[in-house]
Amino acid sequence: MKKTKDDYRKLYVDTIIDAVKQIDKGNNRPFVTSSPSNGLETIIENYIAKDPQDPLY
Numbered sequence: 632m633k634k635t636k637d638d639y640r641k642l643y644v645d646t647i648i649d650a651v652k653q654i655d656k657g658n659n660r661p662f663v664t665s666s667p668s669n670g671l672e673t674i675i676e677n678y679i680a681k682d683p684q685d686p687l688y
Contacts, residue, residue: 644678
């Protein structure tokens with residue numbers, strides 16, 4: 632499972648965020664890694680929620 636999580640972060644966080652920043656130059660829009668997002672909690676949890684099935688998020 633660790634490799635799957637690492638691959639997810641590499642693709643969606645490292646690769647896609649860089650591509651979006653290149654395309655979206657000059658705009659100050661935030662990059663959201665998922666929808667819905669937990670905002671800073673998403674970053675604190677290293678982009679994968681501890682309980683992704685939590686009905687509160």
